[in-house]
Amino acid sequence: MGTVTPYLCAKETAAALDFYATAFGAVETSRWTDPSTGSIGHAEFTVEGARVMIADEWPDGGVYAPDPGRTSVSLVLEVDDVDGFFSRAIAAGATVDRPVTDSPHGRGGWLYDPFGHRWHITAPDDTVTKDDLQRAVGDEYEIS
Template structure:
């Protein structure tokens, strides 16, 4: 039996970024996501652990820790974050205004979804989706 903390799911992503404080601000703004965990900041000022809640899913955010082999993406991340939202266009617009770059603008898809994809300033690609 898998036992997870109350606000977690079986799979919870941990994003390593080059500037965790800036990433937290970005994700909170773009996704209207609250920070749900008291940030652990080490003596050097690096974020060792923080959590934001995107929809009903916690996302962990940490700074780079080479001594523990924790690194941000070097080039495009090999994983894409898929997030279902009530309004693709407003989330997408907030992301671009906050510094993300357009990968694919919001488009109605033949399989009944509207989606758009952007690359955040920290190396991750996000696919923002909603059902029609």
């Protein structure tokens, strides 16, 4: 099975890296800084075992940060302690999109980081079957 590594863009990547370290416990593993502009052309960090890449905007290449509250992509991050992780992120400056709740497939909540990226912080319940989910949603969805 392959993996997908998200490559984010931020208007202020240095500040984003600081946020992810504080809010998510991220560990920065690489940073490429343009010495003439201070722009970060590429950086990498890990959080909860997941690798994430990030860079400053690059208009010449058509790469832009998301508009706050308007993004077509959400990042799903599985953690052991959803409530603690979520609270730490909110205290560091993230905003709640959907509060942490229990659902048929586990516990989780949605937030926006200060750089416009939407994250689903979740602890899925791996014991839940498709039949369990179908019973939970009833006729609202057909789960295959």
